[in-house]
Amino acid sequence: MDEIKQGIRYIFQTRNKLTLCVSGAAHAAIEAVMCNLLEPGEVVLIANNGLWGERAVAMASRYGASVRQIKAPAGDNFTLAAIEEGLVKYKPALLFIVQGESSTGCYQPVEGIGDLCHRYNCLLAVDTVA
Numbered sequence: 001m002d003e004i005k006q007g008i009r010y011i012f013q014t015r016n017k018l019t020l021c022v023s024g025a026a027h028a029a030i031e032a033v034m035c036n037l038l039e040p041g042e043v044v045l046i047a048n049n050g051l052w053g054e055r056a057v058a059m060a061s062r063y064g065a066s067v068r069q070i071k072a073p074a075g076d077n078f079t080l081a082a083i084e085e086g087l088v089k090y091k092p093a094l095l096f097i098v099q100g101e102s103s104t105g106c107y108q109p110v111e112g113i114g115d116l117c118h119r120y121n122c123l124l125a126v127d128t129v130a
Contacts (some may be wrong), residue, residue: 026129030056030096033125037094040064045092045122047083050074051103052127056096068092075104080112087120098127 009019022032034056038044044065046056049072060067070086072078078097087095095117099108110126117124 026052026127027055029129030059030127033094033096034059034063034065037123037125038063038065039093041066042094043068043090043092044094044096045070045086045090047072047078047086047095047097047108049076049078049104049106049108050098050101052098052101056098056127060096074101075106077106077108080116083113084116084120087116087122091120092122094123094125096125096127100127100129102129 004021005019008021009015012019022029030052038060040063042065044060045068046053046060048054048057048069057067057069068086068090070078070082072082083095095113097108097110097113099110100106101108114124
């Protein structure tokens, strides 16, 4: 376990001792994000363009988060401009986006999203399962 944690810290370029690998289905990962990164009433912005976005909305809602969404038709990507507009409008504590929306086969480029979240003081969670 210590070797795995060390490898994960290297991949994510962090020295945080609490960097862990969570084994489970895709639902488990989204659940871990929503459960551990959100407080009741806190604003979460979910980029929703398919099944996994919908499931993230449901999970965040069950944890009492104030859920806001930017939406794109199933199979379409989000532009950096659309993401920035959502960050400015909703001022979320967390942005959740799916990189590989397996329900539609859509691949979302994530380059630049971290910079936007840093600029607007927002955590970023990316579902990279697919």
